[in-house]
Amino acid sequence: MTQVPSHARVVIIGGGVIGCSVAYHLTKLGWKDVVLLERKQLTSGTTWHAAGLIAQLRASANMTRLAKYSQELYGSLQEETGVATGFKRCGSITAALTGERLEEIRRQAAMARAFGVDVEEISPAEVKDRYPHLNVGDVTGAVYLDKDGQGDPANIALAMAKGARQRGGQILEGIRATGVTREGRRITGVTWEQGGESGHIACEAVVNCGGMWGREVGRMLGVNVPLQACEHFYVVTEPIPGLTRLPVLRVPDECAYYKEDAGKILLGAFEPVAKPWSLNGIPANFEFDQLPEDFDHFEPILDAAVNRMPVLAQTGIHTFFNGPESFTPDDAYHLGLAPEMDNVWVAAGFNSIGIQSAGGAGMALAQWMDTGEKPFDLGDVDISRMQPFQGNRRYLAERSTETLGLLYADHYPYRQKATARGVRRTPFHAHLLERGAVMGELAGWERANWFAEPGQDPVYRYGWKRQNFFANVAAEHMAVRENVGMYDMSSFGKIRVEGRDATAFLNHIGGGQYDVPVGRIVYTQFLNRNAGIEADVTVTRLSELAYLVVTPAATRLADETWMRRNVGDFDVVITDVTAGEGVLAVMGPRSRELLQRVSPNDFSNDTNPFGTAQPIEIGMGLARAHRVTYVGELGWELYVGTDMAAHVFEVLTEAGQEMGLRLCGMHMMDTCRIEKGFRHFGHDITSEDHVLEAGLGFAVKTDKPDFIGRDAVLRKRDAGLERRMMQFRLTDPEPLLYHNEPVLRDGRIVGFLSSGAYGHALGGAIGLGYVPCRGETAADLLASTYEIDVAGTRVRAEASLKPMYDPAGARAKM
Incomplete structure (x- = not known):
């Protein structure tokens, strides 16, 4: 033993x-x-x-x-x-069979250049040169990475x-x-x-x-x-005469990959509809085991492979293998x-x-x-x-049928999962669907991403160019910029922090100053010891002993966990209250006018200035109005108990009809925020991005003592910035930006976009990204010429250190 x-x-x-x-x-x-x-x-x-x-x-x-x-x-x-280890660098080829996939792999190649990975875009003829046995008649293009390998x-x-x-x-x-x-x-x-x-x-x-x-x-x-666990299939052929060392080949449009090994071909697949295995738990005696063959399930992959590599038709199958692999949501x-x-x-x-x-x-x-x-x-x-509910067995079984196949599916921007949907719904869900909402999903939440026009199919049509909702989002965007729009923010995390040490605790964990009057809202970051950003939140003081921390929906659990792990000896209670309130954001130059139609409260700058919250009557119900914005316009976020949420929605939509109130979705919020240069947590700001280099030093109050990250903030102020967040606008209005596109300064790659979206008011695609700046002034940075590599094409871009839309921030404070 x-x-x-x-x-x-x-x-x-x-x-x-x-x-x-x-x-x-x-x-x-x-x-x-x-x-x-x-x-x-x-x-x-x-x-x-x-x-x-x-x-x-x-x-x-x-x-x-x-x-x-x-x-x-x-x-x-x-x-x-x-x-x-059997490790060898044999290279790899990813071949496209459609124009859409070619656009994807060209964007991947551009991303590789930004990340310092050697990559070569090759023609179908060059694919044939590297893979002589291949049928390339329908190949539209490919990329080759020479340092990829196998082991x-x-x-x-x-x-x-x-x-x-x-x-x-x-x-x-x-x-x-x-x-x-x-x-x-x-x-x-x-x-x-x-x-x-x-x-x-x-x-x-x-x-x-x-x-x-x-x-x-x-x-x-x-x-x-x-x-x-899902079943995962591959076959290994008998030896093929004359087969020499080959690159790994991926043909994602056929869900297949090929690997040469000792004169044989291993053909594997990530089929579109997977087979979850052992839904009640893995057998205790499982060891070096195989699962039963399912030739019918694998046959479509093999048929396509025989066409792709005709030599397979004359080659026997040595091994048909089916083994389990684990997949996450x-x-x-x-x-x-x-x-x-x-x-x-x-x-x-x-x-x-x-x-x-x-x-x-x-x-x-x-x-x-x-x-x-x-x-x-x-x-x-x-x-x-991962959200707690995502450990649910039925959820995992349903979602895993899709996730295996998504590895080789077209990775379109904005692509939504199709399975295991409808788990978490806001109080406005049915109302929004009745009015044409097209839902997306984030952390299990069903969220209205855009609204279809009457007669338009309320579904996504994916692509790399302008998708079918482009004009819809443009109309929503301009409604918020020029009139008034309303959207559902209920999915955002809401964490209540209360107790006799609530103020002291927040002043320890966050970079802002939270010893503020009741009703004050503080935009802030929770920093780590290196002054990297662990959370990007707003904190509202509800009473002498209670605060509400509002977080992105996807990071609610992470942000709550960060707070709990840093409680120490502070006497506070931390409670997730996300599901307790629905939230409607009413934004745009006429948002004050709309609220005055449905509420007797005063929304003037004297009573409710920017960055403050007040309890209000609305319709026949009650709410709390937070005057903040993530779209850069005059507006309010209305927090309503879930029992009154439907009533408040109906009151607002009825009152807004004659004003042209437009229902909007999350895509609009993203296009507006990027015009304003507002950072997106997880893309533009992360735990390794220094708060000063992210351009958020205004939210950090170093005159207060001993908060997490304070020393690192002071050190960076003394030493100077290594890089700065910049905003870019393509001068050609046609190309689209998503994220990870290379940023070129005076012809040389210096970084990549952390996020991108279309700026409908600015008339072009907008991106945010960090640019190295050691020893340079702002004038030095702005004196350069900038381009963005979009799928291999360099596009000229205007660059700015200030928001290109409303740089003074006057519109939100009207």
């Missing part, structure tokens, strides 16, 4: 490639008493049957950074450990396990974690079983690397880890400190990209655990983005 220690600094549960990577990187940082428990044998869950594709380019700069790190690590592991998944994991052992880590096989002991929000130990023996390991932290068992392991640890893996506990970490749910992600994910998590702070922004994968 294996000797199991009685104490460990950390217990890692799960011995796949992710668990081995976490153990490897923790020991590399000098951690002692690292123990990994694997219930069966290392790699016996999903790692052993992974395809082993290793790509560099991901959807964001930091995810690309992690993937590049994985490649570099796998290239050196064999020399370090003596275990052959042996099991040996990569075993090499990292050996590296961990060499530095004193204990990798224990055949030992199943069966339970935990806990005190409050901390795990104090893990119980285990091996054969008929059992025991307990006291520990300071636990990492859930349970792979497709991650949800169940999470339940055992008291945390929510939403993921679902949004196709991003789970990483980080779980919101529900203070010492439970998660690295699971890798959506069939576990091999290329494992090295970087293990490195990032280990650094986070070692310092207590994220090494850089990990918002794309932070486990705190």
Whole structure:
């Protein structure tokens, strides 16, 4: 029997490639008493049957950074450990079969250039040169990344396990974690079983690397880890005479990927409608197991592949493989400190990209655990983005039928998930649908994104150019700019902070000054020790002892968790009250006129100036009117109890009819906010973006003592900025911007757009992005010539450090 220690600094549960990577990187940082428990044998869950594709380019700069790190690590592991990883840089090709897909991969190529990834756009003939067996008659174009590669998944994991052992880590096989002991929000130990023996390991932290068992392991640890196993298919051919080393090939329009290995072809698929597996939990005895073949399900992929690579028609199938992989609700893996506990970490749910992600994910998590702070922004994968309801089995089963296929679907801007919808609805949901709302979904919330005109199909028609709602959003945008519009903001998070130390607590956690009169609204950021932005919120003082913190819908849980983890000895109560109030934003030059028609209260600047809130009567009900704006116009956010929300909506829409009140959606809010240069959390501002470089220094009050990040703010003020957030407007009104497009300064790439949208009042696409500026003045920055790379075409752009729309901010204070 294996000797199991009685104490460990950390217990890692799960011995796949992710668990081995976490153990490897923790020991590399000098951690002692690292123990990994694997219930069966290392790699016996999903790692052993992974395809082993290793790509560099991901959807964001930091995810690309992690993937590049994985490649570099796998290239050196064999020399370090003596275990052959099979890693080779054979390159990769992604081929497009349609004009839409060609636009996508050209945008991906531009993004690669911005991220420092070598990429080459190649013609169909050049695809044929690199892949002689391929039928390229309908290929519209392709991109080639020469440093992409492939490896042996099991040996990569075993090499990292050996590296961990060499530095004193204990990798224990055949030992199943069966339970935990806990005190409050901390795990104090893990119980285990091996054969008929059992025991307990006291520990300071636990990492859930349970792979497709991650949800169940999470339940055992008291945390929510939403993921679902799905069947994943591939075939391996018999040897093909004359087949030589080939790049990895992806043909996403046919849901297929190809890998040459030892003279054979592995053909895999991410089919549009996936098959969730084992909805009631993974069998306890699962080890190196395969699932039953389903040729009928795979046949359409194989038929297309035979046309794409005709040699397959004369080649036998050596292996038809079906094995499970775990998928998350949004196709991003789970990483980080779980919101529900203070010492439970998660690295699971890798959506069939576990091999290329494992090295970087293990490195990032280990650094986070070692310092207590994220090494850089990990918002794309932070486990705190997951909402509690997303662990629901029925939800996961339904959503997972779609998410596997989305890996190779067209990644259109604004694309909405089609499955597992309607879970969270605002009090205005039915009213909005009756009036033509086209819903999108965020964090489970159904939100009106735009409104269809009478006779227009209220559905999305996706594309890379102007989509079918472009004119609708333009009309909503201009209604807010020139008249009055109303939209539903109920999904935004609402967190009540109250108690005798509420003011002191907020002054500790936030950069603003919260010792303000009752009714005052403070726009503010919660900073980390490096003055990076952990949350971008408004804080309203409701009474002497109570405040309301309003957060983006997607980060409500993360923001609440950040507050709870920094409570310390402050005497406060923190409560999520999001569902308790509906919120209607009434915005535009005539918004005051509309409110005066339905309420006896005074909305003048004398009584209700910008940045203040007041209780009001409205119709026959009551509400609280917050005079703030995220669209840059005169306006109010009306907070109404859910019991009166429908009444208030009806009163406003009836009164607004003769004024031309227009119902608006979230797309309008985004196009208006970007014209005004307002930052979007998660895109423009993240935990690694310094608040001063983001242009938000006005919201930080350093004359108050000892708030989180204060020292880093002062240091940056003394040292000077390394980069600055700038706003760009394309001078050609036709191209569209989304995000990640390269920014060129005087002909050289210097960064990329953090966000983009169309500015309907400014007459062109608008982007925000950081530009290096060390030792430069504002005049120096503005003296340069700027271009934006849009799918390979450089487009001239005007640049500004101030908002291009209403730079003085006068319109909101009319």
